[in-house]
């Protein structure tokens with residue numbers, strides 16, 4: 001009896017420990033030695049004011065989507081290169097058609113030649129996972145979408161995780177927590193498709209019924225509303241510019257750019273590169289580089305890895321949908337066949 005009780009407790013303790021290891025990843029700001037801002041220090045409401053709810057300490061904000069409106073906020077200033085980061089907790093349950101976007105853009109100022117860096121979360125039908133999409137546009141390269149999509153190694157609705165966009169004059173790195181998931185290097189071949197004009201940070205939640213889930217097959221169901229996405233640990237680093245003043249004098253930004261380039265999060269160590277490779281091997285489900293139906297001529301900035309390419313179809317989609325490992329929601333997720341998984345893709 002005693003022995004049994006003891007070993008049961010030991011097993012229970014081990015189980016709890018391993019859950020903790022899965023559910024509580026590295027501290028969100030490890031490797032990101034950055035100052036977080038209060039909402040009023042760096043941001044302003046963008047739309048759906050009534051659906052934007054600040055915490056009492058002003059350091060986090062909830063964006064609601066209901067049948068009347070989505071909502072969003074925007075950085076008060078423009079940034080000429082920067083680190084844009086937030087801890088984000090996504091709405092759970094049935095979220096088909098719901099889009100949560102965290103992105104930089106200057107589309108309001110440069111209608112035809114805008115730049116944009118996207119982290120977009122695409123909701124899904126109940127029991128299926130949120131997808132994360134990244135994209136890069138430069139100088140209005142909207143006909144050349146560089147989309148990639150991934151699953152996440154955790155349930156993004158269970159707790160907040162840090163998502164970051166680093167943009168320097170020669171590299172773009174998208175991060176999930178401390179893991180770089182995509183690196184875009186500025187190259188001759190990419191030309192003006194590499195974003196170079198100052199951008200603002202946007203965070204929004206909106207009804208993407210027409211495209212977000214299975215190309216619009218699954219609409220937002222407001223029976224499950226409000227859909228709430230929480231943003232905290234807000235970070236804006238880089239050369240800050242008043243939007244009225246507009247384009248900066250280069251030397252104004254030299255110090256801020258040097259600081260940005262020297263920061264930990266700008267450095268790609270062998271360990272980080274390895275972590276990125278692993279993430280992409282396990283979780284990338286779509287790449288524009290392998291979408292030969294859409295782009296018969298591969299982009300010059302694509303680094304085609306034949307062993308990787310074999311895992312994708314000519315539509316750029318992964319052949320075998322990856323399974324999230326050691327998840328406590330294992331039974332809930334990935335219950336469908338590969339085909340229905342792919343159906344749920346956009």
Ligand SMILES: *[C@@H]1O[C@H](CO)[C@@H](O)[C@H](O)[C@H]1NC(C)=O
Nearest residue numbers: 112113138139140191192193
């Ligand atoms: C951006 O596009 C505009 C309009 O097509 C063009 O005039 C300009 O030269 C481009 N900028 C760069 C840096 O190539």
